[in-house]
Amino acid sequence: MPYFKGKDKGKNFPYIKMFNLAAVDKFFLRYSGQEMLKADIKEAKSIWPGTISLIDHLLACKMDYIIEGVHLLPNFVKEYKDNKNVKIVFLTKIDEKKIYQGLLRNKNNGDWIRDNTKDNKVVTMAAKSLYVYGKFFLKETGKYGLKCFKTEDNFLDKIQKASDYLRN
Incomplete structure (x- = not known):
């Protein structure tokens, strides 16, 4: 995996400049979801060569592993x-109102967003x-x-279905 230093690091890893855990409120007020996604996609492209190496190593060693x-x-x-030794599953939420309600319920529950935001x-x-x-x-x-x-609906049931999918 390439190592980026100096100015290249900020170019390939935009979250270095965008995100500060001590200022989560400012982060969400300053950047749109599209800007955040664009930054994550850029970072994903930067780390993918190393991720391929990790996955291929784990496959060669016949190790069960979850990467998320x-x-x-x-x-x-x-x-x-199409690799019989790899199972791929994605979990997502697309109902904005339910996402909001879920975040509100997650206060003091180890949720990095909710535990670090100050207003609704x-x-x-x-x-x-x-x-x-x-x-x-x-x-x-x-x-x-x-x-x-x-x-966003029947969360535990969906997690069970995802788990069943991964095991079969």
Whole structure:
């Protein structure tokens, strides 16, 4: 995986300049969901060569492993779709109102967004951003024939279905 230093780091990893956990409110007020997604896609492209190496190493070692994260884009992981030793599943939410309500319920529950925001206007902006991501992943998984579970309704049931899919 290439190592980026100096000015290249900011170019390939825009979140370095965009995000500060001590200022989550400012982050959601300053950047739209589209801007955040664009930054994540740029970072995903930067780390994908290293991710391929990790996946291929785990396959060669015959190790069961779960790799998760926003940087695992459907158009990248599709190359493993027909590998019998790899299962790919995406979890997403696309109902903005339900995303918002879920964020409100997650206060003091280990949720990095809710535990670091101070007012509901920011929670609304966060929900809008998550909606943008959800629509992107739903569209992209459909385009590449990858399994995607929408989890805003019957969350535990959907997690169980995703787990069953991964085990079969």
